[in-house]
Amino acid sequence: MKIRLYNATILDLNSGYDIRTGEVIVSDGLIEKVIYDKDKVSYTEVPDREINCHGNLLMRGFNNAHTHSAMTFLRSLADDKPTPLWLKEDIFPNEAKLTDDDIADFQKLAIMEYVSGGTVSAMDMYLRPDVTARVFADAGMRAVIVSGLNDFTSSLEQLQDEYKRLNALDPLISYMVGFHAEYTCSREKLQRLSEIAHVLKCPVFCHLSETRSEVEECITRNGSTPLKFLDMLGMFDNGGGIYHGVHLTDEEINIAADKGIHVVINSGSNCKLASGIAPLKKLFDHKVKLALGTDGPASNNSLNMFKEMYLTSVLCKLAEDDAACMDASFILDMAIKGSASCMGLEDSGLIAPGKPADIVMMDLNKPNMQPLNNIVKNIVYAGSVSNVIMTMVAGKILYMNGEFDLGFDPEEMIARCNTRTKRIVSGSI
Amino acid sequence: MKIRLYNATILDLNSGYDIRTGEVIVSDGLIEKVIYDKDKVSYTEVPDREINCHGNLLMRGFNNAHTHSAMTFLRSLADDKPTPLWLKEDIFPNEAKLTDDDIADFQKLAIMEYVSGGTVSAMDMYLRPDVTARVFADAGMRAVIVSGLNDFTSSLEQLQDEYKRLNALDPLISYMVGFHAEYTCSREKLQRLSEIAHVLKCPVFCHLSETRSEVEECITRNGSTPLKFLDMLGMFDNGGGIYHGVHLTDEEINIAADKGIHVVINSGSNCKLASGIAPLKKLFDHKVKLALGTDGPASNNSLNMFKEMYLTSVLCKLAEDDAACMDASFILDMAIKGSASCMGLEDSGLIAPGKPADIVMMDLNKPNMQPLNNIVKNIVYAGSVSNVIMTMVAGKILYMNGEFDLGFDPEEMIARCNTRTKRIVSGSI
Numbered sequence: 092m093k094i095r096l097y098n099a100t101i102l103d104l105n106s107g108y109d110i111r112t113g114e115v116i117v118s119d120g121l122i123e124k125v126i127y128d129k130d131k132v133s134y135t136e137v138p139d140r141e142i143n144c145h146g147n148l149l150m151r152g153f154n155n156a157h158t159h160s161a162m163t164f165l166r167s168l169a170d171d172k173p174t175p176l177w178l179k180e181d182i183f184p185n186e187a188k189l190t191d192d193d194i195a196d197f198q199k200l201a202i203m204e205y206v207s208g209g210t211v212s213a214m215d216m217y218l219r220p221d222v223t224a225r226v227f228a229d230a231g232m233r234a235v236i237v238s239g240l241n242d243f244t245s246s247l248e249q250l251q252d253e254y255k256r257l258n259a260l261d262p263l264i265s266y267m268v269g270f271h272a273e274y275t276c277s278r279e280k281l282q283r284l285s286e287i288a289h290v291l292k293c294p295v296f297c298h299l300s301e302t303r304s305e306v307e308e309c310i311t312r313n314g315s316t317p318l319k320f321l322d323m324l325g326m327f328d329n330g331g332g333i334y335h336g337v338h339l340t341d342e343e344i345n346i347a348a349d350k351g352i353h354v355v356i357n358s359g360s361n362c363k364l365a366s367g368i369a370p371l372k373k374l375f376d377h378k379v380k381l382a383l384g385t386d387g388p389a390s391n392n393s394l395n396m397f398k399e400m401y402l403t404s405v406l407c408k409l410a411e412d413d414a415a416c417m418d419a420s421f422i423l424d425m426a427i428k429g430s431a432s433c434m435g436l437e438d439s440g441l442i443a444p445g446k447p448a449d450i451v452m453m454d455l456n457k458p459n460m461q462p463l464n465n466i467v468k469n470i471v472y473a474g475s476v477s478n479v480i481m482t483m484v485a486g487k488i489l490y491m492n493g494e495f496d497l498g499f500d501p502e503e504m505i506a507r508c509n510t511r512t513k514r515i516v517s518g519s520i
Numbered sequence: 521m522k523i524r525l526y527n528a529t530i531l532d533l534n535s536g537y538d539i540r541t542g543e544v545i546v547s548d549g550l551i552e553k554v555i556y557d558k559d560k561v562s563y564t565e566v567p568d569r570e571i572n573c574h575g576n577l578l579m580r581g582f583n584n585a586h587t588h589s590a591m592t593f594l595r596s597l598a599d600d601k602p603t604p605l606w607l608k609e610d611i612f613p614n615e616a617k618l619t620d621d622d623i624a625d626f627q628k629l630a631i632m633e634y635v636s637g638g639t640v641s642a643m644d645m646y647l648r649p650d651v652t653a654r655v656f657a658d659a660g661m662r663a664v665i666v667s668g669l670n671d672f673t674s675s676l677e678q679l680q681d682e683y684k685r686l687n688a689l690d691p692l693i694s695y696m697v698g699f700h701a702e703y704t705c706s707r708e709k710l711q712r713l714s715e716i717a718h719v720l721k722c723p724v725f726c727h728l729s730e731t732r733s734e735v736e737e738c739i740t741r742n743g744s745t746p747l748k749f750l751d752m753l754g755m756f757d758n759g760g761g762i763y764h765g766v767h768l769t770d771e772e773i774n775i776a777a778d779k780g781i782h783v784v785i786n787s788g789s790n791c792k793l794a795s796g797i798a799p800l801k802k803l804f805d806h807k808v809k810l811a812l813g814t815d816g817p818a819s820n821n822s823l824n825m826f827k828e829m830y831l832t833s834v835l836c837k838l839a840e841d842d843a844a845c846m847d848a849s850f851i852l853d854m855a856i857k858g859s860a861s862c863m864g865l866e867d868s869g870l871i872a873p874g875k876p877a878d879i880v881m882m883d884l885n886k887p888n889m890q891p892l893n894n895i896v897k898n899i900v901y902a903g904s905v906s907n908v909i910m911t912m913v914a915g916k917i918l919y920m921n922g923e924f925d926l927g928f929d930p931e932e933m934i935a936r937c938n939t940r941t942k943r944i945v946s947g948s949i
Contacts, residue, residue: 144760163890167897174842203887207906362834363901365843393888393902401827402834405791409835414794415601459822459905460631461592461934462941472792473822476888477636477906505890512891 092139093118096445099144100455100466101125104151104428104440108420108467116150117448120262120485125442131240132264142481148453148466151440152211152482153396154430157334157384159217159357160201161194164463165389166514174302174364182389188515191222197497198226199507204394206490206497208476211449211483214355214384214434216269216296218244218255225310230497231487233449235434236391237269240284242278247283263485265435269296273309273317294331294435297321300343301442302366308368318343327352327476334376335360337367344370352381353433356425357395358402360386371407372416382427382433392520397474400426404471419471442470452481521915522547523570523949528573528883529895530554532582533869535859536896537849537896542601544578546877548691549914553873577895579642580869581911582825585855586763586784586805588646590623593941594818603793611818617913619945620651627655629937632871633823634647634661635919637905640878640912642861643784645698649682657690659926660916662878664863670705670896676712681734683720692939693916694864698725699912702738702746703830714753723760723864726750729772730764731795741826745773747781756781761862764789765803766796771798773806782809782862785854787831788822789815801845803815811862812854826903829855833900848900881910882910 097114113127115288116134169181169439189197194217217223219274220236227234236257238250250268269290270276288295289473299317299324300306306316314322321327326345332353339347339354347354351415356369374381383403383435387395404422408414417441418508425442431438455463459473495501526543542556545563555561598610618626623646634642641662646652649665656663666685667679679697686695697717699705705713717724728746729735738746749772756775761782767785768776776783777921786796803810812832814823829851836846850917853869860867866876884892899907911919924930 132778141642163887165893166891167894168900169842170894170897171847174843177843200887200890207887254639302917329642343561362838363843364839365845367843388902392737392897392903394887395902395904398827398830398904405788406830406838408794409797411790412794414603414606414792415582416794417795418600456931456934457826458629458636458934460937461629462595464945465592465596465599465943467937468699468821472596472599473817473824475824475827502885502889505885505887509891510545510894516893 093100093123093136095134095138095141095490096144096149098146098151098454099142100146101127102148102150103442104424104467109204115442115450117450117483117486119447121447122268122442122444122446138238141516144239144452145456147455147480149442149450151442152449153209153425154395154434155205155210155213155384155396156332156382156430156433157357157386158201158213158215158394159387159389160215160223161197162387162389163194163200163218164197164508164515166391166392167398168516169391170363185515186218193515194219194222195510196504196511197227198223199230199233199497199504200498201388201394201421201509202227202230202232203495203501206482206495207479208246208395208397209331209395209479209482210396210451211453212434212436216271220257220266224257224260224264224266224334227242228264231263231484231489233436234261235436236264236266238378240270240280242280242520245276245304247280250286267296267435272298272305272322274305278313279324282324285326288329289325292329292331295326296334298331298335299333301361306338316340316343319400320344322346322350325453332382333367333384335369335440337361337369339370342367344373344379347374348377351380353382355382355384355433356403358382358388358406359399360390363390363392363400368406368410371403372411375417375421380429380432381425382430384430390453395427395438395476397476398472419468423467448483448486450483451479454478522565523550523915523917524563524570525573525578525881526570527575528578529575530556530871531895532871533853539895544693544871544879546879546912546915549877551679551871551873551877553681554871572815573881574885576909577683578810578871578879579882580871581855581878581880581913582638582722582855583863584634584639584642584762584813584823585811585859585862586786586815587630587642587644587823588816588818589627589642589644589652590646590814591818593626593937593944594621594630596820597818597893597945599792600820615945620648621942622944623648623651624655625933625936625940627652628659628933630823630925631656631659631661631818631926632924634931635911635924636908637824637826638826638880638882638908638911639823640880641690641863641865643879645700649686649695653686653689653693653695658691660913660918660942661694662865664865664915665693665695667695669699669709671709672704675717675730676709679715682714696864697722697724701727701734702750703734703928706740715757717758721758723758724755725761725763727764730761730790731799732767735767743770745772748774751775751779754858761811763815764795764798766790766798768799773802773808776803776805780809784811784813784862785832786813786815787835788828792819793832797835797839800832801840804846804850809858809861811853812861817903824905825855826905835905838852842851847896851900852896876890877912877915880908881911882905883909
């Protein structure tokens, strides 16, 4: 399938955020050719499909570097209550009732939200990696599945088995080694995981320093803050990533920089659960690798990377008491290139031949994007999912003008999700 | 024009946030009838137009209680820089070049953004009240024009003249007395304004306590914090409202409560300019009247009440270090009822006979709104302008399914706004 996207404005995240008009030809999952108007060259082949972009913007799509997709069923179920109660009364008991089919449908709902919001890939940690990997692959969305190893629902053997199997499943899918968090894994399990990571020579991912109490409890348990403790176990000797990173110490920020550990900022979740504001500026100044993710819909409540970019940007300005502390272009960079790098995906952000055709078309003609003083700042500070016209992953259009092409019927699936939610959370609707 | 909106889910902001299915009949700018399915009554008249809501939500639209609409031309022009520089280098010099026609077109762009985002009314303070009032009236949008009295561009005579003229201009338009800020008006002018407000028996509106330096300078100048100082002049003896209110003292919060002064929260602007977080919980606990506004697009950068609701909610949770400190329903209340009350509009939030037909239809079938665990929390925490299907003001549909009916051609107007912006800010595009 060869698709020609013509009459476009093209945003290249490299080379000084160049914005030029032209056309993009996509073939076999990759960008085949980019022809800029200024070069005055015509495309002479006959593509299978031609799409007039009407001057709208083509750019690489968002990569969501931390999520639990299937938690859509918990969206808006339990908000505005203290986090420990939220976990104990609403999250854990309801998750215990999930079947594989529930997870598959709830995840499909998330995929609709991702692609209609310009997100082309997700780094997902949830209860059934096999189910999650299959559903992403079948829908045509790119995903990195991360094991959520813990003392209760998964084992090291399962993890090693999944590592082999799921990395071979589908070109769109990869599998990374991860554990839920320091506080849900015994020291022995963490030690063995670190050994496995050394054998596999792979990075490791986990939730870390999300809340103050988590850090305090880790100090009580291990005599050290979480990242320092895990680093002493050799956990990040091949790199890796941490989700949240709200309460990192200066020493830990230096460890993150030295070990090349990605810090995934999850502002929406950190706000909703009143966890705090991650020290973005300090991480940036220490050249720590930075990525962006929504976290799951139970703690966000949406899977909206526009919202996440905006919130991350303004929280940084507020926390630093400095309107000038972070440029919008770096925030956009985090959401596309930074996250891709964290996820082990091709990370150039380029619209260029040979690069993955993971492209979104953004409507520049909606009032929130006008006038065109600065397209990048418009996207970060004024953009919204209403600006997403098209989302393409690996050369296939998964969403366009409100219509989905994900291998399932959206209306039926939404109806099924409500029925399943009713069963699980009786009396909630 | 009689319009029947059937097959709807209806959200009534009173009576315990009732959500029921039924239909709404709109006639002569007002809601004529609401028929709930449970009542098993049929509507027998023949309306001029029938709209199938497909189960989607009808609710009263958002009222934006503080904005400078025509500042769209400055959107994304100068971000990520210190506020004093931003004002001196970008805002003031460019505003000085504005013609009345510029203001009219830039405001039309804002009106497109309002109505496509579910906003039915705006409280607008800008340079040419006559132009602003006329443009809102011609577009069919409800507006409260507030004078921005200051020592440089307007006079008390002009204000009194406008008060008479603009309050008689059009049923959609009202005019309120206001001044820009304490720091842009001499003490004498403020004293005379207070006297005029006593004669007119009218509330007074202004920017107040937006930044820490503003408060400190007021103390140096007047020996008192701004709200206390103005209260001593009798400025709020007939009530009124203050925009921002970020750095209010406890004493001032008590004054606001006693005098019935509305505090309009402008979270997006306060974040972008790193002004701080307004003490929402404390204001709420002291029963201060609360409203919500975006501020202008130069300091926001959008006019998106979903973003404003979400941000206001999560900033409160962060500032209070308490995920449970504020319920989503109160935030929605602020954006609809609280703002209407501040603006002197009918404020019940009811979809009921005799109430203004200022109604939006929200798409409940988009993935971000599913499952339907809690529609109000979905709107506040996961909602976006992409959920707005229709916006009706005074019974006229101004926006529906991406199409505008505002008395001007949207494409031509966007083109004109870019041309005008280029002229004003040469070299910016």
